[in-house]
Amino acid sequence: MERFARHGPAVDLRLPAGPPASGWPPEVVSTVYRVVQEALTNVARHAPGARSVTVTVTHDPRHVRVEVTDDAPAPRRTRPGGGYGLVGMGERVAALGGKVAAGPLPGAGWTVEASLPIPAQERP
Helix, strand or coil, rough: CCCHHHHHHHHECCCCCCCCCCCCEEEEEEEHHHHHHHHHHHHHCCCCCCCEEEEEEEEECCCEEEEEEEECCCCCCCCCCCCCCHHHHCCCCCCCCEEEEECCCCCEEEEEEEECCCCHCCCC
């Protein structure tokens, strides 16, 4: 988050209570990291009016959920040509049996939500 602070708005990081992420399989941990990384990159590139970003990671015995939400004023502007960040994020999450949703919030802001299953043998 410190590195992002030099390129984007303030980040409010909300991590789960309970067992640490080390109880999750490495592919889940790395995918959570990559979802957050790509979502923050998108805020820096496409939401110049954002003043804050909230990153929330929650979990239960079956799923890890990640939500990255910014407060950029509508309409959200995009660069011409776009990249493959959201597509790649969706493919990475889907490969683990999860789902990603991304889109504008009512009024202002943008959110990226990902849910990844925790394999039964790895559940804390």
